[in-house]
Amino acid sequence: MAQLNAQGQPYEDDAPEPEAPAPAAATASTDALDDLLAEIDGSLQVNAEQFVRSFVQKGGQ
């Protein structure tokens, strides 16, 4: 893990983030994840904004 926010503050885009690809995390499962990531990336190129905009739910319990 790289740098972590120790104050529990929301992460801003320019702030240090824990999810900067960590060498330890990227090793074991890289191969298995790469194919899935490529598929996710491909599908999101097309319709992400439209998808997010149209996902509207009523409040529940």
Next chain:
Amino acid sequence: MRVAGIETEYGIVDPDEPRANPILMSSRLVTACRAWAGEATSRWDYGGEDPLQDQRGFRRSRLGASEDLLTDAAEFDAAEGRVTLRRRRGSWEDPAHLNAVLANGARFYVDHAHPEYSGPEVTGAHDAVVWDRAGDAIALAAAARYAEDEGSRVELYKNNVDGKGASYGTHENFLVDRAVAFDDLARRLTPHLVTRQVYTGAGRVGLGQFGEEPGFQMSQRADYMEAEIGLETTLRRPIVNTRDEPHAARDRYRRLHVIIGDANLFDVATLLKIGTTSLVLSAIEADDERLDALELATPVEDVQTVSRDLGLRARLELASGETATALEIQRALLEICRAYATDAGDAAVLARWEGVLERLGSDLFSAAREVEWVAKLQLLGRLRARHASETHPSGLPWDDARLAAMDLQWSRLGDGWATRLADAGQVERIASDEDVAAATTRAPQDTRARLRGGIVAARPDLVDAAGWSTVVLDRETDHGHLEVVHLDEPGAARHPLLDALMDG
């Protein structure tokens, strides 16, 4: 061996018509679920519900009163257990399209504008996982039937937010000894509910109820918790809900209704959510005063602080004036709970709890196979990094729609990214696919769900309706009334009359 159960409200979408009416879709989904179930289903019995009773109030025991009544009833036969008579009424009380009681003991119905699966009563965290995933399988089967019968598609999302301000719940229910004073229960449980997010969180892109700030947080529900304690579930939601509707013998039991939790697609998250909370409740029932040292000074704020503290280092102020991190509080709870394990299932929960806390504390991403928010964050981080450039050295910014879309699609039943991650062998499973499939039509055998599900499966022709604590029989009798079989003991899996009817 505490009785518990999970209720899940699913998000519902017609991908071809985003403005389709969700209430109508949910109702059609329940109809499709009944069609999927075939004969083995019944209506819901609304007879015994009492959702306005508050845990902090008082009410005379219904049980005491009705037993006086029973001794006068000529039709009552002690050998058949508690049975009362009810006049036949019109069918107004249960439009069949809003409810399905199922052979696995669950209720599938329309709650507000969402389809909801209320799982059967289980004992233990492992069975909670099995029957929770069975609910997802049933919902998927109903959606497939819906597509056949309605000629349009429906997608279901096992999450809790839409990013536009709406939240819908995943509630846990725990049977608790009525002798525990509710204020003590709430006070001693709150530190656990605030800090367990570190392993129960499903992860969320967006901060604030409307996702108005870019960022990522652990929990789907954290930003919707606005009070320490209260009766509400749809607004000003409390950390500890006071609804006092035990669905059981009121003089002996409470049903603690926990509304703070996230919907989980990871088995380990569900296992720990139910297993750890059940053990903490055992410590509370035993009046373990060590719990008092963990009381938080500002629990409502702390829910959000913990959810945003991805580095797991934020120090929360305790009522004592000291401070502790969420992980430290969880480790303290783990040590206290060691004394309350009573069976192998509890021991498995303790071992998993310890292991997950260790992994979270040493290398966050080593918990990615078990903790849902960590897995989601890892995948989002890799997705962001793929798009790193001169202008965006850290990759996609958090307000990029692709990240929000991936977060929503993560939870889609059937083909969502969490399911795909599991299919790729990257998620640890607690329950086998075979056990889950069997649990779609078979009830747990060690609670009253066995009776509810069993009679619905074996003799649906005799069942007028069923509820959590009642089975209403409609059969040829001299008195000509419906017979209400009372199941006030959630842990009682046998009943002379129902067993006789099932065997016959």
